[in-house]
Amino acid sequence: GAGVSQSPRYKVAKRGQDVALRCDPISGHVSLFWYQQALGQGPEFLTYFQNEAQLDKSGLPSDRFFAERPEGSVSTLKIQRTQQEDSAVYLCASSLKWDTPLGGYTFGSGTRLTVV
Amino acid sequence: DQQVKQNSPSLSVQEGRISILNCDYTNSMFDYFLWYKKYPAEGPTFLISISSIKDKNEDGRFTVFLNKSAKHLSLHIVPSQPGDSAVYFCAVLNSGNTPLVFGKGTRLSVIA
Numbered sequence: 001g002a003g004v005s006q007s008p009r010y011k012v013a014k015r016g017q018d019v020a021l022r023c024d025p026i027s028g029h030v031s032l033f034w035y036q037q038a039l040g041q042g043p044e045f046l047t048y049f050q051n052e053a054q055l056d057k058s059g060l061p062s063d064r065f066f067a068e069r070p071e072g073s074v075s076t077l078k079i080q081r082t083q084q085e086d087s088a089v090y091l092c093a094s095s096l097k098w099d100t101p102l103g104g105y106t107f108g109s110g111t112r113l114t115v116v
Numbered sequence: 117d118q119q120v121k122q123n124s125p126s127l128s129v130q131e132g133r134i135s136i137l138n139c140d141y142t143n144s145m146f147d148y149f150l151w152y153k154k155y156p157a158e159g160p161t162f163l164i165s166i167s168s169i170k171d172k173n174e175d176g177r178f179t180v181f182l183n184k185s186a187k188h189l190s191l192h193i194v195p196s197q198p199g200d201s202a203v204y205f206c207a208v209l210n211s212g213n214t215p216l217v218f219g220k221g222t223r224l225s226v227i228a
């Protein structure tokens with residue numbers, strides 16, 4: 001597709017429920033990033049893939065968070081046993097390759113997760 | 117500890133005037149500096165960037181200034197238009213394998 005596509009756009013989960021958020025990056029983009037944006041804050045880094053390899057997961061807030069990109073294209077961010085503090089917009093971004101910093105990343109519209 | 121600070125949560129400017137958005141960073145090792153714009157219910161959109169070897173980059177109505185000694189970055193928009201009303205994020209990057217680090221954003225309102 002022309003842009004980064006994320007689904008669902010909105011997700012309401014009961015506390016304790018597991019959720020899975022999907023990201024379809026731009027075709028051919030090697031690098032894929034997940035960010036978490038809480039209300040009134042800037043996006044905060046969660047994890048990064050280069051093709052199927054997860055090169056950095058230092059931003060994942062707990063072991064309840066898990067991300068994968070098994071074939072180097074679509075990625076899924078899974079949150080187990082959701083808590084209220086997980087409520088945020090989850091943004092996915094992709095870029096053609098790592099070393100194109102001045103062009104920035106292309107972000108999707110995000111998934112707004114609300115845990116009740 | 118915040119590596120990127122945008123100390124003004126909001127800014128209001130009249131249409132046609134200059135908008136100046138500011139950003140301070142703590143680490144002198146950052147190599148690249150970017151500005152993103154975000155409308156409600158959309159993801160951030162890349163706007164303009166500058167590398168640490170330059171002190172100014174201009175693209176149409178948007179100019180980014182970098183003052184390395186002060187660890188300060190600014191975005192100038194002139195003339196400001198109502199469609200520029202959005203949240204603007206400053207982001208920084210090392211040349212190594214590190215991700216973009218964002219500030220908290222400044223909400224710009226351009227009043228007609």
